[in-house]
Amino acid sequence: MNWREIDENAKKWTREAGERIRESFSTELMIHSKTSPDDLVTNIDKETEKFFIERIREIYPDHQILGEEGFGDELDNLDGTVWIIDPIDGTMNFIHQQRNFAISVAVYEDGVGKIGLIYDVVHDELYHAAAGEGAYLNDTKLPALEEVSVDQSIIALNATWITENKRIDPTIFAPLVKKVRGTRSYGSAALEMAYVATGRIDAYFSMRLSPWDFAAGLILVNELGGKVTNLHGESLNMLEQNSVFVSKPGLHEEISKDFLYKLKK
């Protein structure tokens, strides 16, 4: 397996896909909702996923592809080489703001993350990591993550999780929100994981993400010594939806012990 070539192709296609998305800003979007009125998809999400799939199929016909919009394969295992793609992560932001969204591309080998790319299309910023070879923002190497205490941290989570909702008891996050230095919510799981990787935020929580939302970010954050688990501290399942808790080292343990112990299984 020529991983250097796969890495180069993944980056080239991601930048090309980003260029096409930037060009699409001058055209009219076709918007549909999927499972709920806030779960959106556009023609650009679909075209971008197809763009990747055509290129991967042509050069790597034996690779499997898991894509959010469903043009790839139906996977029941992670055997062999698997591309996990979210053509636009943060579609609501893409539609409403034309910013704060990203392309997320990951390549796994027998379930192990090898290459993770998160491309902030509007800022032309490519966050990338190859397992064991460091993580970068464009050409700049990112330093390993350092420990931080809860009261000096900025955490990212959606305000939904501290109001009445069907996924988590709101009294679990409220005390954490009170104790931290600040909270943020950007609306793109991939970018929020990239922000943990760069140290702009210290932790990120989501109650339900799909593999394409976190596959690349997991590789990036792990490469820098951060921790990516579900809220119970368990490894993420790459074939199912998961709760997600991404954090700097040390902080992960402190938050788990002092705030998440009340979680029911």
Ligand code: 2AM
């Ligand atoms: P998406 O834009 O690719 O759907 C928004 O807080 C974040 O959660 C985004 O990364 C979004 O990814 C993700 N997400 C996962 N499932 C979602 C859903 N059903 N509806 C809206 N956003 C979802």
Ligand code: CA
């Ligand atoms: Ca998406």
